[in-house]
Amino acid sequence: MTEVKCQVAGIVAALEVQPGAQVAAEQVIMFVESMKMEIPVEATCAGTLVDILVDEGDSVVEDQVVANIRDS
Amino acid sequence: MAESKNEPKGGEPRPDLAAVLQAKAKTLDENRPEAMAKRKKTGHWTARQNISSLLDRGSFQEYGQLAKPAFNLRDGPADGLIMGIGSVSGQSIAVAAYDYTVHAGTQATISHAKCDRLFHVVENLKLPLVFWTEGGGWRPHENNIAARDFEETFAMMAKLSGQVPTLGVVAGRCFAGNANVAGLCDTLIATKKAALGMAGPPLVESALGIKLTPEELGPPEVHEASGAIDILVEDEAEAIEVAKLYLSYFRGDSPPGDEPNVMALRDVVPENPRRAYDVRKVINGIADAGSVLELRPQFGKAAVIALIKVQGKSMGVIANQPMVLAGAMDSPACDKIARFIQLCDAHDIPMLYLCDTPGLMVGPEVEATALVRHSSRILTAAVNATAPFMTVVLRKAYGLGYYMMGSLPIHPALLVAWPTAEFGAMGLEGAVKITHKKELEEITDHKERLQRERVLADEIRARNTALEVAARYEFDDVIDPADTRDVVTKFLNALPPVPKRTTRKRTIDNW
Numbered sequence: 232m233t234e235v236k237c238q239v240a241g242i243v244a245a246l247e248v249q250p251g252a253q254v255a256a257e258q259v260i261m262f263v264e265s266m267k268m269e270i271p272v273e274a275t276c277a278g279t280l281v282d283i284l285v286d287e288g289d290s291v292v293e294d295q296v297v298a299n300i301r302d303s
Numbered sequence: 304m305a306e307s308k309n310e311p312k313g314g315e316p317r318p319d320l321a322a323v324l325q326a327k328a329k330t331l332d333e334n335r336p337e338a339m340a341k342r343k344k345t346g347h348w349t350a351r352q353n354i355s356s357l358l359d360r361g362s363f364q365e366y367g368q369l370a371k372p373a374f375n376l377r378d379g380p381a382d383g384l385i386m387g388i389g390s391v392s393g394q395s396i397a398v399a400a401y402d403y404t405v406h407a408g409t410q411a412t413i414s415h416a417k418c419d420r421l422f423h424v425v426e427n428l429k430l431p432l433v434f435w436t437e438g439g440g441w442r443p444h445e446n447n448i449a450a451r452d453f454e455e456t457f458a459m460m461a462k463l464s465g466q467v468p469t470l471g472v473v474a475g476r477c478f479a480g481n482a483n484v485a486g487l488c489d490t491l492i493a494t495k496k497a498a499l500g501m502a503g504p505p506l507v508e509s510a511l512g513i514k515l516t517p518e519e520l521g522p523p524e525v526h527e528a529s530g531a532i533d534i535l536v537e538d539e540a541e542a543i544e545v546a547k548l549y550l551s552y553f554r555g556d557s558p559p560g561d562e563p564n565v566m567a568l569r570d571v572v573p574e575n576p577r578r579a580y581d582v583r584k585v586i587n588g589i590a591d592a593g594s595v596l597e598l599r600p601q602f603g604k605a606a607v608i609a610l611i612k613v614q615g616k617s618m619g620v621i622a623n624q625p626m627v628l629a630g631a632m633d634s635p636a637c638d639k640i641a642r643f644i645q646l647c648d649a650h651d652i653p654m655l656y657l658c659d660t661p662g663l664m665v666g667p668e669v670e671a672t673a674l675v676r677h678s679s680r681i682l683t684a685a686v687n688a689t690a691p692f693m694t695v696v697l698r699k700a701y702g703l704g705y706y707m708m709g710s711l712p713i714h715p716a717l718l719v720a721w722p723t724a725e726f727g728a729m730g731l732e733g734a735v736k737i738t739h740k741k742e743l744e745e746i747t748d749h750k751e752r753l754q755r756e757r758v759l760a761d762e763i764r765a766r767n768t769a770l771e772v773a774a775r776y777e778f779d780d781v782i783d784p785a786d787t788r789d790v791v792t793k794f795l796n797a798l799p800p801v802p803k804r805t806t807r808k809r810t811i812d813n814w
């Protein structure tokens with residue numbers, strides 16, 4: 232299992248994929264809003280998105296684990 | 304040295320030679336099983352192992368192998384400092400490594416004298432220096448020896464700044480005088496086992512009454528974030544790999560490396576102007592494959608600095624990072640950029656600025672960090688640098704941030720923009736608040752006022768796109784992002800040969 236961490240603190244603006252989906256490496260999983268910008272949180276590897284640990288509107292901190300991927 | 308073995312070439316050596324060979328053999332790792340067993344237990348490499356792993360086989364000429372401690376406390380091969388000259392991929396360098404198996408890598412009378420001697424050789428021959436600095440500072444058992452007052456190790460190390468590239472490696476506990484040597488290096492690599500600090504646990508306990516282990520006092524993750532170390536690596540083996548890569552940027556041209564995926568650059572900057580992207584992707588699309596060495600990645604994260612090769616030629620990249628603070632420049636980012644410019648300039652490495660910044664960071668918190676001063680450091684470094692540079696505006700080019708990031712007034716050799724570039728003297732929403740103050744104040748509905756602000760800002764934005772600004776000739780060209788590597792290559796090919804330097808060009812700020 233590979234953890235996906237958010238690089239910056241902010242508010243989850245949009246979830247781009249749902250749990251269970253197949254994702255490619257560097258595919259955008261969600262956007263976090265910070266400093267009036269939407270920061271992509273990307274898949275760290277290809278695989279199955281097992282879960283997403285945050286909802287739209289949630290506050291996140293730097294380095295927070297926001298999703299898990301099972302490597303393919 | 305392990306690889307030479309000091310084997311006699313003819314028959315049995317005469318007694319005079321035999322005595323020398325025996326004395327030398329005693330200093331080698333394989334003949335010090337007890338010390339080596341201790342070292343193995345903690346999972347660290349030995350000083351000799353580090354040096355022989357870095358240098359070309361058989362290239363090491365050791366200095367002071369037969370030196371011993373001035374105060375004969377115990378046995379102390381080479382007085383705990385292995386040093387000399389050798390080569391890495393054919394490039395001559397100097398190396399030094401404190402030996403933790405000799406009185407915890409402490410600095411003592413003879414080892415200081417050795418160090419001073421090597422530094423003079425380094426200065427005279429202009430050799431890049433790699434220094435493994437693990438150790439506990441001054442060896443207190445030699446407090447009564449008057450000679451210690453004459454050591455010039457730290458002063459000499461400071462004097463080397465800008466004269467030769469200096470690279471420190473911290474792979475264990477490194478405190479006090481040893482940490483001072485580390486802090487005087489241009490660039491510092493640390494392993495996960497590093498513990499680094501100016502004052503070690505005994506001093507901390509006696510001054511502050513706090514009991515800490517060295518690892519609690521100065522762990523590598525803390526120093527990665529503080530900016531004290533430049534590159535955090537897993538272990539000694541990776542440190543050697545990174546050291547070799549680092550030296551390669553100061554060696555002149557390499558054979559051209561593999562082409563990166565340049566077409567990917569067309570899609571790096573999102574169409575939606577509010578969406579961020581990782582500027583490392585831009586750097587990867589310009590540099591020879593595998594040639595990117597980022598420095599201080601966890602410090603001043605609103606900027607990215609990296610040494611790269613393009614068609615085998617060395618370059619320093621200075622980039623804003625839109626992923627962090629939207630690329631706005633805060634004090635750490637400014638410090639990081641300013642020192643890197645000095646590093647590149649001192650060693651005549653051409654630079655590439657990648658600009659995407661809404662400007663300097665705003666707000667009382669960042670002002671309290673003396674941004675007024677820290678931001679100025681970039682300009683002083685950039686304007687007074689003579690190493691050539693070029694600039695690519697990727698997206699936002701606003702205010703003083705853009706001015707500092709390689710804009711026209713600091714005379715880039717080439718200034719180009721991507722089609723996504725947008726220009727402004729200051730943040731547009733802030734600008735319309737001033738220019739249309741009265742009109743906006745008359746709108747009582749908050750939402751309506753924001754909407755009007757946005758419309759006004761968009762009007763200005765439309766007048767300041769890459770194409771519009773190109774028509775006013777405020778830069779040299781708008782380029783296809785996929786051609787960026789080609790454009791950078793043309794810039795590098797246009798540069799005159801670097802003048803041969805016999806004197807220092809400039810010093811490099813330690814911070």
